[in-house]
Amino acid sequence: MTHTPRPPRIVRWLACSEQLLGQAAERLNAFNVFPVPDADTGSNMHATMAAAHAAVDCQEDGPVDIGATLARAGAAALSSAQGNSGTLLAVMVAGMADPLRGLEALTAPALAAALHRADTAARTALSDPREGTMLSVLGVVRQSVAQTLRRAVAEDRPVETRAVLEETVSACVRDARTAVEATEWQLDELSRAAVVDAGAVGLLLVFEALRAVMLDEDPDTELTEGLHGYAEGITAEAAGAEGGVEVMCTIELDPIGAATLRHRLTEVGDSVIVAPTRRGEDSQSPVPWRVHVHVPQAEAVESLLHEAGEPQDLRVSDLTGGHDDHAHAHGGR
Incomplete structure (x- = not known):
């Protein structure tokens, strides 16, 4: 066999x-x-x-x-x-x-x-x-x-x-x-x-x-039973959508540049995530960082990103519609 x-x-x-x-x-x-x-x-x-x-x-x-x-x-x-x-x-x-x-x-x-x-x-x-x-x-x-x-x-x-x-x-x-x-x-x-x-x-x-x-077992099909929202398959509309956009990109920065960008993003938006995609040769080496932020308007974030470096795969999505609004030319797909 x-x-x-x-x-x-x-x-x-x-x-x-x-x-x-x-x-x-x-x-x-x-x-x-x-x-x-x-x-x-x-x-x-x-x-x-x-x-x-x-x-x-x-x-x-x-x-x-x-x-x-x-x-x-x-x-x-x-x-x-x-x-x-x-x-x-x-x-x-x-x-x-x-x-x-x-x-x-x-x-x-x-x-x-x-x-x-x-x-x-x-x-x-x-x-x-x-x-x-x-x-x-x-x-x-x-x-x-x-x-x-x-x-x-x-x-x-x-x-x-x-x-x-x-x-x-x-x-x-x-x-x-x-x-x-x-x-x-x-x-x-x-x-x-x-x-x-x-x-x-x-x-x-x-x-x-x-x-x-x-x-070496099959996943438990009953694990999610009774979890409110998921179990019933409901649509949660109570919170409502307040509008705004989600901006994401990858940008090469050293740790100080990443910390500075994170601080500046929190001043204009929320749900900020700034995380390295890989390790550098040493603790101070520039590496690519994945950036995510929610903001009322994309322009302020785009300006900060271009001041910090050269953003790649820069994408802006409408938070109310859950779809891509546009992808910019700097590495955008």
């Missing part, structure tokens, strides 16, 4: 995440409220994970460097990320990479280190980190993994074993589900609409994909 090679688990995780987000995209789009009800959270998260998976999908069967693989996936995701939720998901994937470099198999301690780095990267990239969002789920999952490890140590069990990893990823999904439920009461916008956060549900599915792949 011919053996059909299986991709490495890290690639299968990205593939399963892409599949689950694709299946959920329409519902996630329908009820997303925060930061704006622009009906594209699911599509953006799915597109991000599809780009991450595509960047590493050609790898052959057999062991791979998990961190190097995630670094390639994260860079691809950041380069093509769209929207607040898609960009933040890309930051998380990229952030997990460094602590996993050189490893061919995931362990619970390595996962704890990767999630800690991802949480730090996500909160650093945002100008105004808010609980009741994807950040809440990521933070709870990070704490869940650490707690499982502490329990294993207290029980004098080796923490590098497969059994502890399986216990860890199972617990983190249970705790992520609880964190998603809590988002409804952490943000006024969600409470008024009586829904949980759409991005948080999407991230729950990403962690469920990790659990399923690590345990």
